[in-house]
Amino acid sequence: MFATAPNAATANADTQLVRVTHPFHPLYPRQLPCVGKRYNRHGERLLLQTEDATVWSVPPQWTDRRCHVVGNLTGGG
Template identity: 85%
Template sequence: CTPQENAASTNADQQLVRVTHPFHPLFPMQLPCVGRRCNPHGERLLLQTEDATVWAVPPQWTDLVSPDPEVVMGNGRSLLRVVDLMELAALVERLSRTR
């Protein structure tokens, strides 16, 4: 991930982004994107709520990214994708080793 410009933009420049992740507290709000940032976990969109709070949200959790084919094919029948389950299993294993 390469650093990107985070300068404030005018309201006319701001793109509206809808949060599509069903478990995110901002779902299904449509909010202005006021910037982008990168952190160790990847790119994050900076979305601003009406009370001026800025939330950092992965682009995959918004309508800027096409829906995951696995989720579309599951048609709401599964809460987690295979990759999510694998990540959860790895986390549980790491946490088990630290005890």
């Protein structure tokens, strides 16, 4: 979505490579290092760093690391 400053909160950095899979995102289909995570009112965001040290905040649903729901989704009454 929006690029953030290179010194964005990157505590607990996770340096795994993440591929942007959303076809309309400007970073699609690049594979970039995930340098951290952030949470806001819309949920989790992955912080992906480009070669020029810009950090982009991207929802995990727009990457190959989207969350998978595990378990029973019904109430089980």
